[in-house]
Amino acid sequence: xxxxxxxxxxxxxxxxxxxxxxxxxxxxxxxxxxxxxxxxxxxxxxxxxxxxxxxxxxxxxxxxxxxxxxxxxxxxxxxxxxxxxxxxxxxxxxxxxxxxxxxxxxxxxxxxxxxxxxxxxxxxxxxxxxxxxxxxxxxxxxxxxxxxxxxxxxxxxxxxxxxxxxxxxxxxxxxxxxxxxxxxxxxxxxxxxxxxxxxxxxxxxxxxxxxxxxxxxxxxxxxxxxxxxxxxxxxxxxxxxxxxxxxxxxxxxxxxxxxxxxxxxxxxxxxxxxxxxxxxxxxxxxxxxxxxxxxxxxxxxxxxxxxxxxxxxxx
Amino acid sequence: xxxxxxxxxxxxxxxxxxxxxxxxxxxxxxxxxxxxxxxxxxxxxxxxxxxxxxxxxxxxxxxxxxxxxxxxxxxxxxxxxxxxxxxxxxxxxxxxxxxxxxxxxxxxxxxxxxxxxxxxxxxxxxxxxxxxxxxxxxxxxxxxxxxxxxxxxxxxxxxxxxxxxxxxxxxxxxxxxxxxxxxxxxxxxxxxxxxxxxxxxxxxxxxxxxxxxxxxxxxxxxxxxxxxxxxxxx
Ligand code: SF4
Ligand code: SF4
Numbered sequence: 001x002x003x004x005x006x007x008x009x010x011x012x013x014x015x016x017x018x019x020x021x022x023x024x025x026x027x028x029x030x031x032x033x034x035x036x037x038x039x040x041x042x043x044x045x046x047x048x049x050x051x052x053x054x055x056x057x058x059x060x061x062x063x064x065x066x067x068x069x070x071x072x073x074x075x076x077x078x079x080x081x082x083x084x085x086x087x088x089x090x091x092x093x094x095x096x097x098x099x100x101x102x103x104x105x106x107x108x109x110x111x112x113x114x115x116x117x118x119x120x121x122x123x124x125x126x127x128x129x130x131x132x133x134x135x136x137x138x139x140x141x142x143x144x145x146x147x148x149x150x151x152x153x154x155x156x157x158x159x160x161x162x163x164x165x166x167x168x169x170x171x172x173x174x175x176x177x178x179x180x181x182x183x184x185x186x187x188x189x190x191x192x193x194x195x196x197x198x199x200x201x202x203x204x205x206x207x208x209x210x211x212x213x214x215x216x217x218x219x220x221x222x223x224x225x226x227x228x229x230x231x232x233x234x235x236x237x238x239x240x241x242x243x244x245x246x247x248x249x250x251x252x253x254x255x256x257x258x259x260x261x262x263x264x265x266x267x268x269x270x271x272x273x274x275x276x277x278x279x280x281x282x283x284x285x286x287x288x289x290x291x292x293x294x295x296x297x298x299x300x301x302x303x304x305x306x307x308x309x310x311x312x313x314x315x
Numbered sequence: 316x317x318x319x320x321x322x323x324x325x326x327x328x329x330x331x332x333x334x335x336x337x338x339x340x341x342x343x344x345x346x347x348x349x350x351x352x353x354x355x356x357x358x359x360x361x362x363x364x365x366x367x368x369x370x371x372x373x374x375x376x377x378x379x380x381x382x383x384x385x386x387x388x389x390x391x392x393x394x395x396x397x398x399x400x401x402x403x404x405x406x407x408x409x410x411x412x413x414x415x416x417x418x419x420x421x422x423x424x425x426x427x428x429x430x431x432x433x434x435x436x437x438x439x440x441x442x443x444x445x446x447x448x449x450x451x452x453x454x455x456x457x458x459x460x461x462x463x464x465x466x467x468x469x470x471x472x473x474x475x476x477x478x479x480x481x482x483x484x485x486x487x488x489x490x491x492x493x494x495x496x497x498x499x500x501x502x503x504x505x506x507x508x509x510x511x512x513x514x515x516x517x518x519x520x521x522x523x524x525x526x527x528x529x530x531x532x533x534x535x536x537x538x539x540x541x542x543x544x545x546x547x548x549x
Binding site: 004005006007008009010011012013016017075076077078081082084085087088089090092093094095096099163165166167168169311314315 | 361386387388390416417418419427430431432433434435436452453454455456457458460461462463464465466467468469470475476527529530533541543
């Protein structure tokens with residue numbers, strides 16, 4: 001026996017961070033991912049018009065980050081204490097730094113969305129009061145898009161850093177987590193925005209934006225698989241605590257979530273839909289929605305797996 | 316030969332880099348407040364603890380906690396050693412549960428709960444160096460609970476904020492009294508004092524007794540010491 005004395009009970013009774021945190025990580029990832037991809041394409045192709053994909057991505061980003069914030073606040077022991085996080089700061093804390101980033105990110109996302117949806121706003125009389133605001137702020141559009149791209153990527157990464165600081169859980173306390181969360185945020189964010197672009201903003205299925213998206217999807221997914229593999233391997237070859245955490249990958253409920261949700265639906269699903277079906281089907285809107293949903297569901301399962309399997313396997 | 320050279324070069328680099336790094340290191344040590352600060356330590360002697368639970372009750376009362384809740388737990392463990400006669404019941408195969416371990420905040424010198432807390436609610440008291448709570452700042456995010464490697468924090472259901480054992484800093488220590496649990500223990504299983512004072516009882520005790528710290532691998536440098544039951548005649 002290594003320790004002559006040890007305790008195994010705890011005072012917190014249950015897991016500290018339940019599913020709303022997983023949902024928050026999911027929404028923040030989608031928000032950051034969708035906006036980053038859209039702005040990447042905008043800068044890469046030097047677009048100046050408001051493309052359907054930009055509209056969809058910025059709207060998606062604004063809605064998801066707002067829902068994410070709601071989850072975060074509702075998970076506090078008393079939601080009325082929320083102001084305390086905004087008033088008191090501790091710069092050693094990843095969460096505090098995240099709060100600073102988010103309080104710049106959220107208004108900027110709103111601004112970017114406003115610019116992108118100018119035409120739509122014009123169509124609704126109730127929203128017309130926003131037009132003078134847009135006109136006045138037009139000068140800051142380019143710089144704010146650049147800043148928000150940086151912040152969007154930071155928000156994705158921050159969700160990973162936030163939880164990787166929990167040192168007693170080997171699955172969570174890994175250095176690849178931020179990278180994994182950026183990759184999965186990008187792929188699910190892009191998938192979600194793509195569906196919205198086609199469904200709401202009538203983007204053509206084979207427009208040039210969609211082609212670029214197709215081109216970057218697979219490499220990002222490959223990176224994601226690589227990061228998950230790295231995480232599993234580091235646990236498998238690690239110390240006793242890490243090895244016991246590795247069991248999360250092959251036994252218990254969360255192992256099913258991993259294999260069915262993340263691997264099956266998240267990775268194999270889109271691959272099959274794209275490469276194992278007839279060309280007519282894989283190029284249809286139906287296939288786009290189905291593989292988009294697969295990516296989003298896979299990402300949600302990944303967050304749930306990390307949060308629950310992670311906290312269930314402490315040292 | 317080459318190994319020697321390597322080593323020499325390594326030492327040289329070490330010397331040079333320490334010149335650069337040392338000032339940085341010093342500045343971060345300074346804020347910890349140096350040697351005139353006490354280092355409060357609690358020793359739990361497993362040989363003396365009977366599991367009566369008086370310490371838990373005293374904690375609940377002293378710190379106005381909701382009924383049945385205290386800042387410490389006593390984990391009951393089996394006292395038996397496989398293949399040996401149990402000293403309590405005389406059987407080789409028994410399930411006597413006769414060993415207790417105090418589960419509570421370990422008062423880490425390098426406390427993850429303090430680092431992680433976004434509002435500074437979980438903080439180190441300036442004068443005593445004790446990790447304690449400013450309940451008026453806590454947002455209830457539970458980050459500290461996940462970050463504490465000892466799972467030693469909890470949410471107080473009455474105040475909705477996080478809580479931890481702080482050696483009764485506000486309820487007893489500030490009045491010059493010993494922590495409530497230490498006062499309540501009739502078997503002297505708990506000893507409390509300043510480890511920086513060579514004449515304190517804890518200092519003397521720890522000089523002569525073997526004591527261990529919990530999960531030292533986390534690098535948190537806990538201030539709680541445990542004297543485990545030692546099996547004789549192995
Ligand atoms: S034991 Fe936990 S609560 Fe206590 S100081 Fe260490 S990290 Fe903080
Ligand atoms: S629950 Fe309170 S004490 Fe703990 S990290 Fe959050 S704000 Fe700090």
